[in-house]
Amino acid sequence: MAAPVDPALLRLVPPVRRLIVRTGAFQALSTVLVMARGVLIGTVAATVITRTALADTPPDSVSWLGDSRIMVLLLILCAVVLAHACVAGVARREQSRAVGASVDKLREATLTALGHRDPREVEEEAGRWRHVLSRGMEDFRPYLSQFLPALIAACISTPAALATIAYFDWVSAVFALVTLPLIPVFMILIGTLTAQHTRRRLEVTAGLGQQLADLVGGAPTLRALRRTEQPQANVSLLGERHTAATLGVLRLAFLSSFALEFIATLSVALVAVSIGLRLVAGNIELLPALVVLIIVPEVFNPVRTVGSSYHAAADGMESAQAALHLIAQPQQMRGGYRELTSGGGISVRGLSISGRDGIRPSNLNLQALPGELVVLAGPNGAGKSSVLLALLGQLPDAAVEGSLALPADISYLPPTPSLLPG
Structure with missing residues (x-):
């Protein structure tokens, strides 16, 4: 797909629109709870550390448990954690249902479109469409269940996390904002290579499926003519090409994951080092420092997840693009003659x-x-x-x-x- 979300997919497969709306609503609610959880954890930890440092009690004392303010914050924190778990569970269940409905609708629309195409053309590409409608549709599920939610999270959680960090410490927000574009840059570079290997794998798989179907249909004739050796060698060659293409995609996926993890880790470490140095110099308070350290991974995690989930959905995106192109074409068969x-x-x-x-x-x-x-x-x-x-x-x-x-x-x-x- 040329865009992260193909407009044709939204237009031709209505369940996908409902999936995006529901995922966005659940993600917005989850983001609010995650930000509240980070602020509460940072506030409780900073309060306990400060009071322990100023008190005359031993370091292992738990006298702060008698503080009503801290206990109230802990109760609120427990409520927020439970609410987040409930939201995540309901969101996963609804997402699973919406993904199933979207895949079924796309497969149904593809079959209907094939039924209105010239049967002679369909027969020529039978292996390709057999792969698209079977394995291709199953490979499309990660796009809906992983890539789309990650993309929505990147559009909602990342700005919210940056805004929260900027509220507590604008310097850390600047560091995060400067390093954040590095992840999409590497994601695009590696994703371009992955798309080429994915198209190659789809072609090889379709060819293998077509030849297997032809061999199964003509097996009695081949046995009667004692000509089974050459087809067997051709299938083995196609199998080797399929294996090589798949391994190439996997190598790029591992490379992409390593690059994204490395960049995200360095970005978080840069913010952490800056906070540590300013804490020693006394240029930042403990509470905002802890809150920023807890929330800053939420700036990079959604963007990193988009990159890693893209490779899991690459095969399905190619199949979905082929199906959408077919569905969008005008009907050929009317029998008006x-x-x-x-x-x-x-x-x-x-x-x-x-x-x-x-x-x-x-x-x-x-x-x-x-x-x-x-x-x-x-x-x-x-x-x-x-x-x-x-x-x-x-x-x-x-x-x-x-x-x-x-x-x-x-x-x-x-x-x-x-x-x-x-």
């Missing part, structure tokens, strides 16, 4: 069908009356299947020339092609 009549029999005059191999058949005339057995014969590629598809109205209008008159109540019975009125 057919004339449905109330009488019996099938009448075809001057039928010509254009395809990949040219016009086959060309200027075909056909008459089939009820009770008659009509055989449509010809060599491979002569257009026999195309004639049946045209009679069923499953070819684009632009591909068919001629007149077709047939009963409205017509049936197609595979695998032996039969057209039966009534």
Whole structure:
């Protein structure tokens, strides 16, 4: 996808819009609770440390437990922690339901779109669409369950954490704001390489699936002709290419995770060192220093999670992009060239069908009356299947020339092609 959230996904798959709205609401509430938790922990810790340092009691004394203010803060902290746990649990449950509904809707829309495409084109890319609708849709789940929530968290939690830090210590906020862009820069650089490897893996997987399907269908013939060695070698070669492409994606994912973790750790350490030096110099109080140290990881964690979850969702994003491109295309099959009549029999005059191999058949005339057995014969590629598809109205209008008159109540019975009125 060109953008983190493809507008076509929001337009064509309505459950995704509901997923984003719900995730945003839960993330906003969770962010408020996380910020409150950090402030409460910092306040309690600073108060206890200060009172212990100023008191004459031994260091292991717990006399501060009798302080009503500290006890109230601890009770509020416990309530905030419990509320955050409840919000996280409900959000995870609702997110799981929304993700399932979104994947099902995208798969359903893709199948519907394939049903309105030229069957000959669909058959040529059967392996690719088989992969997209099976493994590709499952690979799309991490995009919805990991990448989108992380992206929403980066848009909500990171600014909120920066604002909270700026309230307590503007110097630390400046340090965090300066180092924060380093993570997206490295994420984009590594993500570009990952996208190339992901496209390559999708092509290899689709090719492998198509060849396996062809071999399974033609296995009896291959055994009869004693020609099983060469197909087996081809499948092994495709398997090796699939393994190499997958390992390449994994190597880049590990490299990306290491780079993001390293940069985030250095950024937090830079803020921590600055606070430590200013504490020694007496330029900052203990309470804001502790609050900043507790909250500053929340500035980098969402952005880092976006980078790491991007690689988990890369395969699914490619499949989803292919599905959305298909869904957005206008329908090809309408069967407007057919004339449905109330009488019996099938009448075809001057039928010509254009395809990949040219016009086959060309200027075909056909008459089939009820009770008659009509055989449509010809060599491979002569257009026999195309004639049946045209009679069923499953070819684009632009591909068919001629007149077709047939009963409205017509049936197609595979695998032996039969057209039966009534």
